[in-house]
Amino acid sequence: MAAAFLSTLCGTLLSVCITAMAAFAVTxxxxxxxxxxxxxxxxxxxGCYVTAELFGAYGVPVFIGVIPGxxxxxxxxxxxxxxxxxxxxxxNAVGKQIITMGLVSIIFGAIPLIFGNPESIxxxxxxxxxxxxxSPNFIIPAFGGEIVVTKHSLICLAITVVVLGALFLLLKYSxxxxxxxxxxxxxxxxxxxxxxxxxxxAVSWGxxxxxxxxxxxMYAGGGTKISTSFMTTVQVNAFLAGILGxxxxxxxxxxxxxxIPVAASCVGFLANFPAFSGISRWNMVIVYVxxxxxxxxxxxxxxxxxxxKKV
Amino acid sequence: MTTQKKNPVRDLMRNPLAQILLFTAVMALLxxxxxAGLISSSFVYALGNTMxxxxxxxxxxxxxxxxxxxxxxxAGFIGLGAYAAFYVIQEFGLPYTVAxxxxxxxxxxxxxxxxxxxLRIEGIYLAILTLGLAExxxxxxxxxxxxxxxxxxxxxLFGIQIGDREAYFLxxxxxxxxxxxxxxxxxxxxxxAMLAMKNSTSAAQAMGISLMKYRLLAxxxxxVFAAIGGLLYMMFVRxxxxxxxxxxxxxxxxxxxxxxxxxxxxxxxxxxxxxxxxYGIQSMFLSKIPFFVKNPAFITMVTGVLIILVVMFxxxxxxxxxxxxxxxxxxxxxxxxxx
Numbered sequence: 303m304a305a306a307f308l309s310t311l312c313g314t315l316l317s318v319c320i321t322a323m324a325a326f327a328v329t330x331x332x333x334x335x336x337x338x339x340x341x342x343x344x345x346x347x348x349g350c351y352v353t354a355e356l357f358g359a360y361g362v363p364v365f366i367g368v369i370p371g372x373x374x375x376x377x378x379x380x381x382x383x384x385x386x387x388x389x390x391x392x393x394n395a396v397g398k399q400i401i402t403m404g405l406v407s408i409i410f411g412a413i414p415l416i417f418g419n420p421e422s423i424x425x426x427x428x429x430x431x432x433x434x435x436x437s438p439n440f441i442i443p444a445f446g447g448e449i450v451v452t453k454h455s456l457i458c459l460a461i462t463v464v465v466l467g468a469l470f471l472l473l474k475y476s477x478x479x480x481x482x483x484x485x486x487x488x489x490x491x492x493x494x495x496x497x498x499x500x501x502x503x504a505v506s507w508g509x510x511x512x513x514x515x516x517x518x519x520m521y522a523g524g525g526t527k528i529s530t531s532f533m534t535t536v537q538v539n540a541f542l543a544g545i546l547g548x549x550x551x552x553x554x555x556x557x558x559x560x561x562i563p564v565a566a567s568c569v570g571f572l573a574n575f576p577a578f579s580g581i582s583r584w585n586m587v588i589v590y591v592x593x594x595x596x597x598x599x600x601x602x603x604x605x606x607x608x609x610x611k612k613v
Numbered sequence: 614m615t616t617q618k619k620n621p622v623r624d625l626m627r628n629p630l631a632q633i634l635l636f637t638a639v640m641a642l643l644x645x646x647x648x649a650g651l652i653s654s655s656f657v658y659a660l661g662n663t664m665x666x667x668x669x670x671x672x673x674x675x676x677x678x679x680x681x682x683x684x685x686x687x688a689g690f691i692g693l694g695a696y697a698a699f700y701v702i703q704e705f706g707l708p709y710t711v712a713x714x715x716x717x718x719x720x721x722x723x724x725x726x727x728x729x730x731x732l733r734i735e736g737i738y739l740a741i742l743t744l745g746l747a748e749x750x751x752x753x754x755x756x757x758x759x760x761x762x763x764x765x766x767x768x769x770l771f772g773i774q775i776g777d778r779e780a781y782f783l784x785x786x787x788x789x790x791x792x793x794x795x796x797x798x799x800x801x802x803x804x805x806a807m808l809a810m811k812n813s814t815s816a817a818q819a820m821g822i823s824l825m826k827y828r829l830l831a832x833x834x835x836x837v838f839a840a841i842g843g844l845l846y847m848m849f850v851r852x853x854x855x856x857x858x859x860x861x862x863x864x865x866x867x868x869x870x871x872x873x874x875x876x877x878x879x880x881x882x883x884x885x886x887x888x889x890x891x892y893g894i895q896s897m898f899l900s901k902i903p904f905f906v907k908n909p910a911f912i913t914m915v916t917g918v919l920i921i922l923v924v925m926f927x928x929x930x931x932x933x934x935x936x937x938x939x940x941x942x943x944x945x946x947x948x949x950x951x952x
Contacts, residue, residue: 400870408913411915538744597738598733
């Protein structure tokens, strides 16, 4: 049983990585631009389409094709901040949300125009086990059973740890990180302190776009069918992870992003016991209800600090 | 302005009830013209669909524009209404009025729950939490029944057999009645209390306005409107595959939010126009132009660009554009009269 349970947990590794990346991106935007970026998922899908097109039409392997995809994600992010937000007339937080929503419509329209509307899009993981002629899984004998981990999810875990680790170090020690933290705490004061908040928000949007595309490529590499809206669930989970962990810190949403898929797989694992055999259908319902209860008890999030409001 | 001569026509047009009656008459006329074969029936079908979203959106207008509470749970509440309609009418064979009452009861309960949540959590946190609630409802409904379909062949309302045409009039009359109730509400002490609450919760409380009472009320009303929208959807469209339909996903909640913002959050008529821009213009006009028929993807792009431009340059939405335009015309007319 223990081995089966660990296998189940390892099975969520990929979705933990993807949700964590998306949640970090959402948090970065939330803190620097005070808006929830609904276009996060569709920008990610756009970049992923670029990678898939390079792979399908020109045979460029995904680990190289991901670079142009990420560049497209960065450009899309920069476009939102530099072209749209900066030229808007006193756009408030809700207005920004609506703009990102309009962007979703544009991207949803643009993808079929650029890439056509194929039934299925060929894709491969970063490391294609079929081409190399090896098994896609690592099997570790332990606890009198076998723990199965896919190689793809281990590669993705490594990428996520390196990328998010680097970003956290940058946030803590670099000048950009200091700028982000200052902008997050108060944009106006940060500007008075000589921080170029325009550059800070633009770079944040670029990074968010890149993280989104990276997550989308990892997700598609795991075998999920690519479509214009295939990142929507991830995006919704990333938002929920954000409030579960608390938007007041940067690591909170990442912790939330780990909790949601793990909780889902734990609930799903209960189905192995005869008493709970029908539970897997109610999987997400139970997880969301649990999350709702946690948030109601701790509105500031799992690791967040309560925000004092000035009258 | 006081020295100006009284203009009975203009005074009448400023009366909300007269506006609503005029709107109803025009919409009813379009249906009659379609029955006579002068307008294509797909146009009127699209119009009916748009009016259902208008019912949902004007409820949301009260929540966002007057109470300052953002919710992304609209889609879930629509689902509740739709499923209530399906179970009451199709499974139990009860009349429409019972379905209406059940929808009302369910949505009031959910509205109260969300209202209580809103007392603890605010702003974008509340929006995302209601999004989570909508996901719970969607998953729940999907597990309960994946496809709902209503057969209206023996459904009667006030002794009238409900068909396509009757369903259209049902939607229209519901929209008109709800619009009238809403316009009375926002010009009443309740509406002013909500507006005070939106501008500053602390100041409103200092004035003796109970946050709990008005937040609950705002959420209950918007939830009821959304659930009635779901009920009307089942009466008008009659089937829904929950797993593939986008009606119960985040995109509907966002589109309703978008309609309220680009229409002008404090104006029910502006909101109705916003719904028309987001939902109506695609199905009624653009889908008739050959260029867009060939490239349906362009339609979504046009809508997206329009939304972004309106929010970028007219934060007050179409209500502001309209006010500026009439102001400009009036100024021109006055200049013309002086010269």
